Amino acid sequence: MEKRKSIDERFWEKVEKSGGCWLWTAYKNKKGYGYFRVGGVVVKAHRHSWALAYGPIPTIHKDHPNGTCVLHKCDTPSCVRPDHLFLGGNIDNTQDRDCKGRQAQGERITSSKASLEEIQQIRTLYATGAFKQIDLGTMFGITHGQISKIVNKLHWKQEKSDE
Numbered sequence: 001m002e003k004r005k006s007i008d009e010r011f012w013e014k015v016e017k018s019g020g021c022w023l024w025t026a027y028k029n030k031k032g033y034g035y036f037r038v039g040g041v042v043v044k045a046h047r048h049s050w051a052l053a054y055g056p057i058p059t060i061h062k063d064h065p066n067g068t069c070v071l072h073k074c075d076t077p078s079c080v081r082p083d084h085l086f087l088g089g090n091i092d093n094t095q096d097r098d099c100k101g102r103q104a105q106g107e108r109i110t111s112s113k114a115s116l117e118e119i120q121q122i123r124t125l126y127a128t129g130a131f132k133q134i135d136l137g138t139m140f141g142i143t144h145g146q147i148s149k150i151v152n153k154l155h156w157k158q159e160k161s162d163e
Contacts, residue, residue: 022081032077053082
């Protein structure tokens with residue numbers, strides 16, 4: 001009878017350890033984060049890797065009383081290499097994202113209703129004085145409130161090509 005593999009053996013056989021990052025090769029979500037089943041519970045692969053290397057993840061973090069995040073130094077969501085991971089709270093996660101320029105902007109925002117080209121058209125048309133914001137909203141299928149934020153550069157303010 002064949003011996004059943006341990007959780008650790010099952011985990012590491014799903015990891016490619018070539019190069020700097022150790023990449024998860026099994027199931028990944030749309031954002032690239034790996035998932036692994038441990039005792040009937042699905043966990044994020046990088047969190048499991050951190051726990052294997054360093055012990056249980058603290059449930060309380062100074063910046064996030066509801067739990068502790070396991071963050072990537074390498075910014076590779078599928079990386080499970082323990083020395084590429086570090087603990088932090090939601091504040092740390094947000095600051096790390098912002099410092100590294102990973103904040104979704106413009107067309108990368110999944111809820112964005114307009115492309116960069118359309119934003120430029122809206123601003124150009126509005127600048128002519130021939131169109132009211134409400135008219136532009138109707139033309140582009142965007143609410144008046146969003147048009148106001150676009151023309152006043154409260155949204156899409158990072159786009160410099162039309163200034």
